[in-house]
Amino acid sequence: DTGVSQDPRHKITKRGQNVTFRCDPISEHNRLYWYRQTLGQGPEFLTYFQNEAQLEKSRLLSDRFSAERPKGSFSTLEIQRTEQGDSAMYLCASSLAWRGGTDTQYFGPGTRLTVL
């Protein structure tokens, strides 16, 4: 257990429905990352936050995806109008970034999404 928690662990939904995932990072960590992993592939970067600011978004993050980190603590990732191609494991990671040094990302257990 790294201290990063994700909820729910599994989600099954029908195509066209909206889903929301939550990530709670390690408490003092100022960076929070979202990744997506499809079967047989390595995780792919989606977006990251430094405190509450969303600093980078991948082109994988279509208009149907939105992420927030309102108070610089937990984060949510929402997918609107889900498609079967959204079926994947959604991973959250957090790190403590500091000036002049490296930060190590610690991952949560992931949320597995299945879109029927």
Add this chain to the structure above:
Amino acid sequence: DAKTTQPPSMDCAEGRAANLPCNHSTISGNEYVYWYRQIHSQGPQYIIHGLKNNETNEMASLIITEDRKSSTLILPHATLRDTAVYYCIVRDLYNQGGKLIFGQGTELSVKP
């Protein structure tokens, strides 16, 4: 795209050392080498990282060649629980926002 090349799979006998190679011939001076592993259906687990010097922690050792174009992760006494996909990642902290770019990794099977 990932900047590393790893063999797709390797086997190792339980109790023996597992040596996982990684090529990163285009690595630049400010890029670190990170290793993560992922056991089936779990989130990736951090193992170790380094810049130039060899590094060791309670999980593994990281040997980086002098020209930094390749590295080897060493699990000194592999157990069945070390069966996982191992990812070698070159990470640019300053120009890529710190994101990790995963490749396909090496699937390590530790056999009794």
